[in-house]
Amino acid sequence: MTLSPIIRDWFTARGWSPRRHQLDMLEAAAQNRHALLVAATGAGKTLAGFLPTLNALVTDPAEGLHTLYISPLKALAVDVRRNLLMPIEEMGLPIRVETRTGDTPSDRKQRQRVKPPHILLTTPESLSLLLSHEDSVFLFSTLQRVIIDEVHAFANGKRGDLLSLSLARLQTLAPQMERVALSATVADPDDYRAWLAPDGDIDLVQLVTGEAAAEPDLQILLPEGRVPWAGHSGQHAIPQLIEEIGRNNITLIFCNTRFLAEYIFQKLWDANDPKYAIGIHHGSLSIEARRKVEGAMAEGRLRALVCTASLDLGVDWGDVDCVIQMGAPKGSSRLLQRIGRSNHRMDEPSKAILVPGNRFEYLEAQAAYDAVHEGVRDGETFQPGSYDVLAQHVMGIACAGPFDEAELLTEVQSALPYSALDAGTFHRVIEFVATGGYALKAYDKFRKLVLRPDGKWHLAHPKFAAQHRFNAGIIVDSPMLDVRFRNGRKLGKVEEGFAATLTPGNRFTFAGMALEVESIKDLDLIVRASTKPANTIPSYMGARMPLTTHLADRVRQMLTDRAGWARFPDDVREWLEMQDYRSQMPEAGQLLVETFPHDKRHYMVAYPFEGWNAHQSLGMLLTRRMESRGLMPMGFVASDYALGVWSLKPIIDPTPLFSADILADEFIEWVEGSYLLKRAFREVAVISGLVERQHPGKRKTGKQVTFSTDLIYDVLRKYEPDHLLLEAAWADARARLTDVGRLGNLLDRAADTMLHVDLERVSPLAVPLLVMIGRESVAQGSVDDELLLEAESLAGVAMTP
Structure with missing residues (x-):
């Protein structure tokens, strides 16, 4: 395939020439091959993905959908459309490009199915809904290419399961379709080639790599005082951040949570004497608020933007010249992704600054710094496809028309996550969709499919199609309330649990404003602007970003690389040296466990470095x-690096407490008796379609959804304990919510490598964890002030809270 003269002239007019990997993508399309492009941020990945599309449509702009672009984020789809329209308009091409997401007006969605654009930009969830319509056969019959952007962001999760099933369906409807995936941060390209390929055959997917990018300009910002003992906000650096904003045209300030984004935004405004224009962007703000901020950024009207993962991926604002990461990065790939938002051009170094919140986070920041400069990425694990997602997909296929079970199984098995699915299990999934299962099939509300004499499965009633489309989706947020002014203007959403703590007159900070509660009506939190300061910020129950195994291993290595301590700040180096003197450092593969008494209490601190999820689970099991x-535990506290437990009786030998049989005994008992399994069941029940989130014109409250799922959960536990959804909930509770794989590895290691050090008092390495007690403990009990004073005395400095 040769590049059209019109496109070549456009490159020339801009003083550019096509990059090698862009021409390689053109060649792959000429050979009708699927392709995975791995190229640095700023290398023109998106243009490389669309180049074969534009080249084909220049010569033959026939009506019908030609290319489908799939983004993990709505904001990215909008941004790509804006960037794609520029060359199309400059070349004068009659190519129509439109977005279709949850934010798209319903009349436009209806029109798109009748008269689709040449290029449609969408998300995995919106694509799944499109496939649930009877006219999907017509819509996708002309499809030539599908482009999956930032594939690393969702391929190995439930959204990836859904997309892989949708790709299998698209390939059935459009056998000529080419699959293309784009990414800058893939650790093992063959894993993604297998995921992308029909039937997992990586030989069908050509790997295209881009040229090396300029080395990033990455710094770790040290406080003007000492590196704090604890805390994750990095608020000590606010004056330095204001100075940094003043040095740059536009600065992106990434926070790992929405709570932290609101907090840092407020702190920046409090210190913003120069009156810089600073905005905030996160997923709980209203679409109007997000679009307003995105527009202001695109037009260069903001000096800084505080944001979360809502802007991690691909959004191209060329004038961003500095990225700041507040707190620990949690992974080298995620950090590299965020760094790439700065100087979004391959031949210019991206400038980024890490702001660690405490001493352990400093080590993590240094580990990420080293990994980025060595070009090492975090590996990712692909799991078998989940049953709840498959059930949702089966229902969507049924909404589009009758299906043959054997034919659909073959199609489903062509998606890598479900390649090992057997006919018996698939039939269980279909029976669940059809009846709800043995214990529920007597209820008409669960009888959604019927097997007709033609041997095909049909919808039992058309109403179930509308019900499916209202409730389909993979992302299950905690129940939310809309935050509105009395005039109806919507600011965004807060979780129902947070709203339940509020009464009229209470004040809180949201969307960068101080708000006062007027009333709570149904699913609306009515507020007004407050002239008085607010002392509360909404918190959200979203999953914590896990510390990757790769970075955890690097931090472990730093602890015993004594020669390398010389490059650390004095207080961090002295902290490690004092630990080495008063206790010990865990060697590679060792599990260090320290015990020490204080004021009739006994403390045990372990340093597994397996991440908060695994440590939280282990803390519950150990207590x-x-x-x-009979050890009388009083509570525990966990971080990404360590776990601390305190009790009334001493722990003489911790080895038996860490034996691997804890996963076979206490783990099962704990999960079955805790909220964990019920929460996992609520999510799989919603995703699978068993429980509805909303009806046309009516949305259920979180309490209603929880009541429904808890009731069904109790019925199934009693009458059908082998129900498909209970199996799916267990898989979620084990693999996703408790990080049981890392927990198992930890316990296996503990059996042979435990290093137990019995101390007279707290060790330096334990201080950052003990400072958290009373703030983050999930059990009763707290460390008193005297112990913290002892820790402070040991370190020889005043602790920063």
Whole structure:
């Protein structure tokens, strides 16, 4: 395939020439091959993905959908449309480009199915809904290419399961379709080639790599005082951030949570004497607020923007010349992705600054710094496809028309996550969709499919199609309330649990404003602007970003690389040296466990470095085991790096507490008796379509959804314990919510490598964890001030809270 003269002239007019990987993508399309492009941020990945499309449509702009672009984020789809329209308009091409997401007006969605654009930009969820319509056969019959952007962001999760099933369906409707995926941060390209390929055959997918990008300009910002013992906000750096904003045209300030984004935004405004224009952007703000900020950024009207993962991926604002990461990056790939938002051009170095919140986070920041400069990425694990997602997909296929079970199984098996699915299990999924399962099939509301004499499965009633489309989706947020002014203007959403703590007159900060509660009506939180300061910020129950195994291993290595301590700040180096003197450092593969008494209490601190999820789970299990052995545990606290437990009786030998059989005994008992399994069941029940989130014109409250799922959960546990959804909930509770794989590895390691050090008092390495007690403990009990004073005395400096 040769590049059209019109496109070549456009490159020339801009003083450009096509990059090698862009021409390689053109060649792959000429050979009708699927392709995975791995290229640095700013290398023109998106243009490379669309180049074969534009080249084909220049010569033959026939009506019908030619290319489908799939983005993990709505904002990215909008941004790509804006960037794609520029060359199309400059070349004068009659190519129509439109977006279709949850924010698209319903009349435009209706028109798109009748008269589709040449290029449609959408998300995995919106694509799944499109496939649920009877006219999907017509809509996708002309499809030539599908482009999946930022594929690393969702391929190995439930959204990836849904997209892989949708790709299999698209390939059936359009056998000529080419699959293309784009990414800058793939650790193992073959894993993604297999995921992208029909039937997992990586030989069908050509790997295209881009040229190396300029080395990033990455710094770790040290406080003007000492590196704090604890805390994650990095608020000590606010004056330095204001100075940094003044040095740059536009600065992006990334925070790992929405709570932290609101907090840092408020702190920046409090210190913003130069009156810089600073905005905020996160997923709980209204679409109007997000679009307003995005427009202001695109037009260069903001000096800084505080944001979350809502802007992690691909959004191209060329004037951003500095990225700041507040707190620990949690992974080298995520950090590299965020760094790439700065100087979004391959031949210019991206400038980024890390702001660690505490001493352990400093080590993590240094580990990420080293990994980025070495070009090392975090590996990712692909899991078998989940049953709840498959159930949702089966229902969507049924909404589009009758289906043959054997034919659909073959199609589903061509998606890598479901390649090992057997006919018996698939039939269980279909029976669940059809009847709800043995214990529920007597209820008409669960009878959605019927097997007709023609041997095909049909919808039992058309109403179930509308019900499916209202409730389909993979992302299950905690129940939310809309935050509105009395005039109806919507600011965004807060979680129902947070709203339940508010009464009229309470004040809180949201969307960068101080708000006062007027009333709560149904699913609306009515507010007004407050002239008085607010002392509360909404918190959200979204999953914590996990510390990757790769970065955890690097931090472990730093602890014993004594020669490398010389490059650390004095207080961090002295902290490690004092630990080495008063206790020990865990060697590679060792599990260090320290015990020490204080004021009639006994403390045990372990340093697994397996991430907060695994440590939180282990803390719950250890306290249960300690209780059964009469040790009288009082509570525990966990971080990404360590776990601390305190009790009334001493722990003489911790080895038996960490034995691997804890996963076979206490783990099962704990999960079945805790909220964990019920929460996992609520999510799979919603995703699978068993429980509705909303009806046309009516949305259920979180309490209503929870009541429905809890009731069904109890019925199934009693009458059908082998129900498909209970199996799916267990898989979620184990693999996703408790990080049981890392927990199992930790316990296996503990059996042979535990290093137990019995101390007279707290160790330096334990201080950052003990400072958290009373703030983040999930069990009763707290460390008193005297112990913290002892820790402070040990370190020889005043602790920063």
